Amino acid sequence: MAGNAAAPTESNPPGDIPDNQAYVPYRPTGSGFTIKVPEGWARTQRGTAAVFTDKLNRVRVETVSTSSAPTVASVTNKVVPQLSGQVPKFSGAQVTQVKRHAGPVVLLKYQGDSAPDPVTGKVVRDAFERYAFYRQGHEVDLTLSGPVNADNVDPWRIISDSFAWQ
Incomplete structure (x- = not known):
């Protein structure tokens, strides 16, 4: 009967987005783009930003009118200082240019503390x-965010690669 042993219980770190997560297209009216977001996540609108949340994870999509394309230098010199003043315990900023299905994009990776949970304060x-x-x-x-050490590499890649201009 050794062949009938139960499979070990899977233990995922907090904030791990399941591999079987379904995604649905999101296209804000008049935006000229579409992106896939996790199905069933709560959506809130904050000005020009849509924020999708579930437990400890967030997907934030914001549109901005600007006359020039972002560069590694512009993100380093403008965005990083802004975020360092807004994100508690902001650290580890790394700015690079990467390729996604929509073409080259500027990627900023960093860490910071979440807002305190309204119930637990955690x-x-x-x-x-x-x-x-x-x-x-x-x-x-x-902007994709979730707990450090959560295995969200694949879900974040699905979302960022799904972005397409219309």
């Missing part, structure tokens, strides 16, 4: 990936 150390997509005067900033 703060979580989060990892962030912020992608800056640009086309013809329109920038879309995609």
Whole structure:
């Protein structure tokens, strides 16, 4: 009967997005782009940003009008100082240019503390990936965040690679 042993219980770190997560297209009216977001996550609108949340994870999509494309230098010199003043315990900023299906984008990786949980007051150390997509005067900033050590590499890649200009 050794062949009938129970499979070990899977233990995922807090904030781990399941591999079987389904995704649905999100296309804000008049935005000129579409992106896949996790199905069933709560959505809130904050100005020009849509924020999708589930437990300890967030997907933030914001549109910005700008006359020039973001560069590694512009993100390093403008965005990093802004975020360091807004994100508690901001650290580890790394700015690079990467390729996604929509083309080259500027990627900013960093860490920071989450806002305290409104019920428990607990703060979580989060990892962030912020992608800056640009086309013809329109920038879309995609920020993915979740607990440090959560295995969200594949889900974040699915989301960032799904971005497409219309």
